[in-house]
Amino acid sequence: MLKFVVRRLVLLIPILLGLSILVFLWIRALPGSPADALLGERATAEQRAAIENQYGLNEPLHEQYFRYFQQTFIDRDFGNSVTSRRAITDEFRERLPATIELAVGAMLFSIIFGVPLGFLAAKKYGSFFDHGSLVASLIGISIPVFFLAIILKYIFAVRLGWLPSVGRQDVLIAAEHPTNFYVLDAIITLNWEAFVDAIKHLILPAIALGTIPLAVITRITRASVLDVQNEDYVRTARAKGVSPAGVDRRHILRNALLPISTIIGLQTGLLLSGAVLTETVFAWPGLGTWLVDAIAARNYPVLQGGILFIAIIFVFVNLIVDVSYAFINPRIRYS
Amino acid sequence: MRGKPLRLLLLLITLLLALGIAGCGGDDDEAEPSDTGAATEEDGEAASGGTLVFAGAADPVALDGALVSDGESLRVIQQIFETLVALEPGGTEPVPGLAESWEPNEDGTEWTFQIRPDVTFHDGDPLTAEAVCANFDRWYNFKGPLQNPSASYYWQVAFGGFATQDNPDAPAESLYESCEATDELTAVINLTKPSATFIPALAQGSFGIASPAALTEFEADAGTVDADGVFQPEGTFGTEHPIGTGPFKFESWTRGDSLTIVRNDDYWGEKALLDSVIFRPIADNAARLQALQAGDIQGYDLVEPQDIETIAADSNLQVIDRPPFNVAYVGFNVGTPPLDDIAVRQAIAYGLDRQSVVDNFYAGRAEVAHQFMPPEVEGYADSVTEYEFDPERSKQILQDAGYTLPVKLDFWYPTDVSRPYMPDPKRNFEAFAASLNESGFEVVPHSAPWSPDYLGQANEGKLPVFLLGWTGDYGDADNFVGTFFQTPGAQFGTIKAPNQEVHDLLAAAEAETDQATRVGMYQEANQLISDWLPGVPYAHSSPALAFAANVQGFQPSPTTNESFATVSITE
Numbered sequence: 001m002l003k004f005v006v007r008r009l010v011l012l013i014p015i016l017l018g019l020s021i022l023v024f025l026w027i028r029a030l031p032g033s034p035a036d037a038l039l040g041e042r043a044t045a046e047q048r049a050a051i052e053n054q055y056g057l058n059e060p061l062h063e064q065y066f067r068y069f070q071q072t073f074i075d076r077d078f079g080n081s082v083t084s085r086r087a088i089t090d091e092f093r094e095r096l097p098a099t100i101e102l103a104v105g106a107m108l109f110s111i112i113f114g115v116p117l118g119f120l121a122a123k124k125y126g127s128f129f130d131h132g133s134l135v136a137s138l139i140g141i142s143i144p145v146f147f148l149a150i151i152l153k154y155i156f157a158v159r160l161g162w163l164p165s166v167g168r169q170d171v172l173i174a175a176e177h178p179t180n181f182y183v184l185d186a187i188i189t190l191n192w193e194a195f196v197d198a199i200k201h202l203i204l205p206a207i208a209l210g211t212i213p214l215a216v217i218t219r220i221t222r223a224s225v226l227d228v229q230n231e232d233y234v235r236t237a238r239a240k241g242v243s244p245a246g247v248d249r250r251h252i253l254r255n256a257l258l259p260i261s262t263i264i265g266l267q268t269g270l271l272l273s274g275a276v277l278t279e280t281v282f283a284w285p286g287l288g289t290w291l292v293d294a295i296a297a298r299n300y301p302v303l304q305g306g307i308l309f310i311a312i313i314f315v316f317v318n319l320i321v322d323v324s325y326a327f328i329n330p331r332i333r334y335s
Numbered sequence: 336m337r338g339k340p341l342r343l344l345l346l347l348i349t350l351l352l353a354l355g356i357a358g359c360g361g362d363d364d365e366a367e368p369s370d371t372g373a374a375t376e377e378d379g380e381a382a383s384g385g386t387l388v389f390a391g392a393a394d395p396v397a398l399d400g401a402l403v404s405d406g407e408s409l410r411v412i413q414q415i416f417e418t419l420v421a422l423e424p425g426g427t428e429p430v431p432g433l434a435e436s437w438e439p440n441e442d443g444t445e446w447t448f449q450i451r452p453d454v455t456f457h458d459g460d461p462l463t464a465e466a467v468c469a470n471f472d473r474w475y476n477f478k479g480p481l482q483n484p485s486a487s488y489y490w491q492v493a494f495g496g497f498a499t500q501d502n503p504d505a506p507a508e509s510l511y512e513s514c515e516a517t518d519e520l521t522a523v524i525n526l527t528k529p530s531a532t533f534i535p536a537l538a539q540g541s542f543g544i545a546s547p548a549a550l551t552e553f554e555a556d557a558g559t560v561d562a563d564g565v566f567q568p569e570g571t572f573g574t575e576h577p578i579g580t581g582p583f584k585f586e587s588w589t590r591g592d593s594l595t596i597v598r599n600d601d602y603w604g605e606k607a608l609l610d611s612v613i614f615r616p617i618a619d620n621a622a623r624l625q626a627l628q629a630g631d632i633q634g635y636d637l638v639e640p641q642d643i644e645t646i647a648a649d650s651n652l653q654v655i656d657r658p659p660f661n662v663a664y665v666g667f668n669v670g671t672p673p674l675d676d677i678a679v680r681q682a683i684a685y686g687l688d689r690q691s692v693v694d695n696f697y698a699g700r701a702e703v704a705h706q707f708m709p710p711e712v713e714g715y716a717d718s719v720t721e722y723e724f725d726p727e728r729s730k731q732i733l734q735d736a737g738y739t740l741p742v743k744l745d746f747w748y749p750t751d752v753s754r755p756y757m758p759d760p761k762r763n764f765e766a767f768a769a770s771l772n773e774s775g776f777e778v779v780p781h782s783a784p785w786s787p788d789y790l791g792q793a794n795e796g797k798l799p800v801f802l803l804g805w806t807g808d809y810g811d812a813d814n815f816v817g818t819f820f821q822t823p824g825a826q827f828g829t830i831k832a833p834n835q836e837v838h839d840l841l842a843a844a845e846a847e848t849d850q851a852t853r854v855g856m857y858q859e860a861n862q863l864i865s866d867w868l869p870g871v872p873y874a875h876s877s878p879a880l881a882f883a884a885n886v887q888g889f890q891p892s893p894t895t896n897e898s899f900a901t902v903s904i905t906e
Contacts, residue, residue, distance in 0.1 A: 049504055050483055050484055050502065050504030050505070051483065051484065051485055053504065082485075083393075083396060083405075084394070084396055084397075084590075085396065085397070085568065091590075094590060094591070095591065098591075150621060150625070153622075153625045153629070154625065157625060157628075157629035157631070158625055158628040158629045161629065161630065164629065164631050165622070165625045165626045165628075165629040165631050166615075166617055166622055166625075166626045166631055166632075167592065167593075167615065167631070168592065169592070171388055171592075171593045171595075171613045171615060172386060172388075172613075177589075280618060280619045280622070281619055281621070281622050282622065283615070283616065283617040283618065283619065283622050283626070285590075285591030285592050285616075289591070289618060290591075292618065293393060293618060296618075
């Protein structure tokens, strides 16, 4: 097991290297430069030259990359944001909790609803409910996140006024943030008002972000349960007189869980990228809005650093998923 | 028995749903204060009070005017800091700010400012002439990376260079020479050459006067230079302790979330009506609109033209227009054929259907431009040669000049861009191309991505006919026609084909210290430019802001010098 984990961690090195080159080139392939984004049509030739000089953008590409590589991986300095002039690691640390909180909210939403829905659909195979859940999940997968977000906000924020349309917290609420996970902060500081407020702000973005995983989880659960419930060991268990509930829980659901957990793991990684759109629409101050703003401003250091960080998280999430298989399914052993 | 787990699951789902709904419903009453703009009256404050939540598109960079040039920073800075020269509310005419009056010497190189008495900074220190000079000296003595245009942009626009030229790309010469406090409340600013343009320029938020004690204590200029040569401030002046004299004081800032300022109860002038203003960044246009509709915010800037109808139709909301402060133009490179021929330029001017472009692509938020500066700015001429759309006349001019129709025209427009003065360049271009094709021309379309290709090529003088525009920094004619035509440049091809009369007149106008004479000179220049035709201005657009209907007293300014001190929220 330990060997497996170490091997996966070592693999991280070539992944990050390749990724750093890709990101580096991709960003420079975007039209425009930080100089234009900073100065717009005011940019005189001299001012542009000044800013490009400053960022070394007039050096040959391979020299730029080498400098970037040395700075990032050897000096371990991720640089500073072009627009805010602050350290990228600081900004990342501030924004990561917001994105994790949103991703966890979305994942909870999709698991709590997806697994039971898929299970029910399988148990009522061929019924109206089954067909209905299939159609609903198809819609869930195909509806664009930003469109869903705007519709949700229109209904629950603009029309009904039940939930806020933007942000993580009501700006008028006094709350302390020791960890920057707002829900957790509210619990730690025993601030009930802030807790309710944080949850209210989380509901719509979590639903908008969670629909795709919800639909995927529902479908996979359904397919997996259908598979498993016709297995010999299930029949045997029934023949032995195990109660239907016991069969469902111990024999069907537990075995059906393996593909579901794979999907949950994969979807969690995808949530990080899906969060980019959701965060923008909900003005959620996480990594997504950070990166979108950085693209608009041609903020190279933020894009380079931010994408690398996200890739690292992605790799780790997948590793955790792989390791968790061993616990869920004792038949799997890594060596 | 078999149905038990199913029922359990159903029960669980029902419970969760119920919890969710109860969670929403139960908080209605709690949520109300923020929904209605939160009139929290404290300490028996009278009719005034409340909190306004206002959304911009991004977080400010820092609250130190000398080191920023972005609109979101300056919006907040203008509430906390004040400048020597202010602008009349809603206009561009300089009026007394922290200086009660100012007077030039004979030749306009020495300006004496009478500083307003009994003004204190938010830290309790009094405003003195010495404090004013300390600010000017700070700006003039910026070193190294602080001389980069991404930091001290507005100083470089208004004053040029610094005491020492550390950055080879920074301007070498400075208009500023020195500042002397001749007594407690008299500051004398010496310039290296006569200039009057620096008076309106001083009204920009970047020249807000900060408490010298706070600048030192919170190390405004301390920092390191990162691997990219960019200045990384280490002090906390611009992030935690911005201390000026304005009607609002800084309270707190959670990046990416909200920035709060509160009323300065010791303000020397009319005190602010609101208790506090909270600025929050909402980058997405649709999200800003929905946040306003939902009552999460009470106002926002940068309203999209297509949203204006929705807002205007909603009785709970209102649209506020800024007076136009920009110009979109069809530029010519007068140094290249056939545009070196005035007949061709005139034919193009008559062949552009500007009215239909303005009517169709600006959502009713623009007027047809006839001069290279907006009507609000002094120096706008009462009348200039105007070119009404007249295709027959175009053809006639071309034929009289001996051209065989159609005349080929390489006409450029930018892609991937929307500017306030030009929301949809491609459609502007298409309409112009159609009207020119009717007028004896054959338009050859060219396009390039806005940045860096299009802007770069335009500024290098490689585009014969092109769409471009400009938004002013401050309310002075020099900032418009002076920028375009005072010195021969590449964009309009005036390096190859200068118009000495116009260049000389604009240079003289910049140095003239008598305002009435200056205005006359700019009016004359506008008439000359209109006959010379280095381009055809076609639109001045009005950017819009949106507010909840119960927000009163916001005075829009063409230069976005807007104070929240006069704003109030009615029940």
